[in-house]
Amino acid sequence: MKTIFRLALVAALVFSFGQAGAAQMLNGAGATFPYPVYSAWAYDYNKVTGVQLNYQSIGSGGGVKQITARTVDFGASDDPMKPEDQAKEKLLQFPAVIGGVVPVANLENVKPGQLKLDADTLCKIFLGDIKKWSDARVTKLNAGLKLPDGEITVVYRSDGSGTTAIFTNYLAETCPAWKEKVGAGKAVKFPVGIGGKGNEGVANYVKRTANSIGYVEFAYAKQNKLDYTQLKNKAGNFVEPGFASFEDAAETGDFDAKKGFYLWLTNAPGKQSWPIAGATFILLAREKTDTNKQTVKFFDWAFNNGDNKAKELVYVPLPKSLKDKVRAYWKASGIQ
Amino acid sequence: MAITLKRKNPVDLVFSFITALASVTVIIFIIGIIYVLISESSLAIEKFGIVKFLSSTEWNPVKEDFGALTNIYGTVLTTFLSLLFAIPVAIGIAIFVTEIAPNFLKGPIGVAIELLAAIPSIIYGMWGLFTLSPIMSSYVEPFLKKITSGIPLVNILFQGMPMGIDILTASVILSIMIIPFTASIARDSFNLTPDVVKESAYSVGATQWEVVKNVILPYSKLGVFGGVVLSLGRALGETMAVAFVLGNNHRITMSLLDAAATITVTLANEFAEADNDVYLSSLFYLALVLFVMSFITLAIAKFFLLKAERKYSR
Numbered sequence: 259m260k261t262i263f264r265l266a267l268v269a270a271l272v273f274s275f276g277q278a279g280a281a282q283m284l285n286g287a288g289a290t291f292p293y294p295v296y297s298a299w300a301y302d303y304n305k306v307t308g309v310q311l312n313y314q315s316i317g318s319g320g321g322v323k324q325i326t327a328r329t330v331d332f333g334a335s336d337d338p339m340k341p342e343d344q345a346k347e348k349l350l351q352f353p354a355v356i357g358g359v360v361p362v363a364n365l366e367n368v369k370p371g372q373l374k375l376d377a378d379t380l381c382k383i384f385l386g387d388i389k390k391w392s393d394a395r396v397t398k399l400n401a402g403l404k405l406p407d408g409e410i411t412v413v414y415r416s417d418g419s420g421t422t423a424i425f426t427n428y429l430a431e432t433c434p435a436w437k438e439k440v441g442a443g444k445a446v447k448f449p450v451g452i453g454g455k456g457n458e459g460v461a462n463y464v465k466r467t468a469n470s471i472g473y474v475e476f477a478y479a480k481q482n483k484l485d486y487t488q489l490k491n492k493a494g495n496f497v498e499p500g501f502a503s504f505e506d507a508a509e510t511g512d513f514d515a516k517k518g519f520y521l522w523l524t525n526a527p528g529k530q531s532w533p534i535a536g537a538t539f540i541l542l543a544r545e546k547t548d549t550n551k552q553t554v555k556f557f558d559w560a561f562n563n564g565d566n567k568a569k570e571l572v573y574v575p576l577p578k579s580l581k582d583k584v585r586a587y588w589k590a591s592g593i594q
Numbered sequence: 595m596a597i598t599l600k601r602k603n604p605v606d607l608v609f610s611f612i613t614a615l616a617s618v619t620v621i622i623f624i625i626g627i628i629y630v631l632i633s634e635s636s637l638a639i640e641k642f643g644i645v646k647f648l649s650s651t652e653w654n655p656v657k658e659d660f661g662a663l664t665n666i667y668g669t670v671l672t673t674f675l676s677l678l679f680a681i682p683v684a685i686g687i688a689i690f691v692t693e694i695a696p697n698f699l700k701g702p703i704g705v706a707i708e709l710l711a712a713i714p715s716i717i718y719g720m721w722g723l724f725t726l727s728p729i730m731s732s733y734v735e736p737f738l739k740k741i742t743s744g745i746p747l748v749n750i751l752f753q754g755m756p757m758g759i760d761i762l763t764a765s766v767i768l769s770i771m772i773i774p775f776t777a778s779i780a781r782d783s784f785n786l787t788p789d790v791v792k793e794s795a796y797s798v799g800a801t802q803w804e805v806v807k808n809v810i811l812p813y814s815k816l817g818v819f820g821g822v823v824l825s826l827g828r829a830l831g832e833t834m835a836v837a838f839v840l841g842n843n844h845r846i847t848m849s850l851l852d853a854a855a856t857i858t859v860t861l862a863n864e865f866a867e868a869d870n871d872v873y874l875s876s877l878f879y880l881a882l883v884l885f886v887m888s889f890i891t892l893a894i895a896k897f898f899l900l901k902a903e904r905k906y907s908r
Contacts, residue, residue: 319867411757418864418866445863453842454842455837466757
């Protein structure tokens with residue numbers, strides 16, 4: 259009997275703490291890609307303000323579903339939501355951090371950053387149209403490199419992912435044949451190649467297979483020192499993936515607050531822009547003004563204090579011009 | 595109900611009520627699962643029908659056109675191959691443990707088999723990706739390609755680049771996973787052979803091989819078969835071990851060195867980010883197909899096991 263009493267006491271205590279903490283808690287769910295940076299920000303924010311942010315990385319699709327059903331305070335998604343859908347579900351949307359996709363290859367005697375590709379060759383390789391690295395369309399771009407004669411193995415992401423969405427949107431935008439035959443989305447029917455599970459699966463297959471090419475998230479490529487390629491951007495320059503080229507893309511991309519920042523950040527017009535970039539977004543329920551103010555306070559704090567932390571984790575913080583646009587959007591929506 | 599006919603004291607009544615409740619929950623769960631699978635997949639059933647869904651090789655989320663055949667093909671092929679590799683090894687183990695091994699070896703081998711069964715499947719998957727797959731791509735598959743290259747028809751099975759991410763590697767992983775199931779059921783069935791029969795065979799001068807071939811195997815074949823079908827059920831549903839090494843490709847190929855997809859792998863890969871209704875519904879439909887397939891195999895297994903039991907208890 260005594261034990262039961264003790265248990266009841268402990269349970270009562272735990273529940274009362276749960277009740278007390280509820281007011282100081284923000285719940286979010288969604289994309290897996292920004293999870294590390296959100297939780298790092300949340301950790302620091304908690305130390306400063308005592309507010310706890312609980313973020314569950316259940317995937318972008320899940321994030322959209324949860325915020326649409328109003329079960330969380332904010333949703334997160336790598337997919338920009340269309341303005342008409344935002345209006346229909348009564349949601350607000352703004353970008354939080356920038357990421358991007360980097361083609362990685364495994365070629366003998368070719369160092370990271372040496373191989374140059376443009377949208378057309380990348381598209382033809384992934385369509386299975388260019389079958390060998392020695393194809394004239396590839397060698398034309400890489401005059402100084404000795405490319406092997408071997409057959410190209412294409413590696414793609416087999417699980418539905420924002421990475422694939424950004425990559426296929428880029429191909430669909432720049433290459434009509436891709437748009438017609440394959441299309442864009444989180445999971446598409448790739449005409450050739452093998453599918454790896456997650457960034458780590460793709461990276462593993464590429465590392466293992468000679469003459470292969472795949473695509474991974476920028477952070478993943480950088481942390482694992484994969485052999486990334488250069489790409490020709492819209493302005494006609496060959497650029498390397500890096501903080502500068504991603505920031506340039508974010509700065510020159512046409513983010514419009516009126517559309518709730520709906521934009522695929524692919525093929526940005528800037529001179530130094532990396533062409534396959536994308537923002538990851540936060541979704542808020544329009545009517546929940548009070549919790550939205552709390553959420554916005556967190557992201558405003560992160561915009562002011564979180565850039566270094568983000569860069570440490572290889573995320574690209576929003577450029578200042580874009581942050582200002584987002585802040586103006588908060589004000590206009592009456593949540594800051 | 596029979597239990598209420600007998601006069602029982604109140605404690606027994608409560609007790610039997612609780613146990614009955616516990617059993618009923620299982621049935622409720624099964625009905626609930628079937629209900630959810632059917633109701634969630636109704637959109638896809640309406641759109642694609644049954645025959646078209648089962649026979650279409652298309653799996654295209656962008657065009658919202660889905661068919662199950664590539665997934666069914668991958669599932670059936672990996673399961674079949676893994677059984678092909680696992681059954682001889684498992685029966686060998688069972689014979690060794692029951693008939694040939696000295697007593698002091700029986701314990702350790704039995705424990706080792708059971709440990710194999712206790713390893714979580716995700717670990718098999720990681721081991722497959724990082725250890726087995728490089729071995730397959732640099733040694734086993736080139737070797738198989740070389741010896742089959744001159745043989746017509748057979749060489750089709752080993753066409754393409756040996757990458758270690760393919761049907762063959764996935765089947766090998768699966769077979770390692772199901773060996774303990776088949777082996778332990780086969781061992782139990784072999785042990786059911788009455789000692790009297792075995793001893794009489796030995797006493798008339800039969801060799802060990804003859805006893806196994808002519809006495810033990812005929813005696814226990816139904817039990818072994820049941821064990822095989824149970825492992826088949828396990829192989830059908832295996833996800834994580836296969837997801838890492840199968841290459842996840844919705845295509846039907848003849849070569850065992852090509853990537854493929856199974857139903858469970860497709861579900862695990864694509865469920866979290868399936869963002870439109872038809873897509874999600876088709877995934878549920880696929881789950882329903884797998885449910886029916888597993889149900890049928892398990893029903894067959896149960897049938898044979900029951901038949902075997904009846905035969906031995908006579």
